[in-house]
Amino acid sequence: MQHFPEIIARYEGWVCQKCNEPLVPGKTQLAYLGSVFDVELPVCPKCGMFIVPEELAMGKILEVEQVLEDK
Secondary structure, eight states, X not given: OBOOHHHHHHTTTOBOTTTOOBOEEEEEEEEETTEEEEEEEXXXXXXXXXXXXXXXXXXXXHHHHHHHHHO
């Protein structure tokens, strides 16, 4: 599982808009082109929605997408 402690720390104190629950670090799965990755991100403990921060989407996730597309 990929851990991003700097992202977890940055979003500490954020609250789910739908459930009004504080987000907590939690395991989520990201899938792309048949590959599934376990990632720890800020997650709502009630509804399961999670944040994919722009810096992660435009950084590490974009790199992985490009590698998968080049295969």
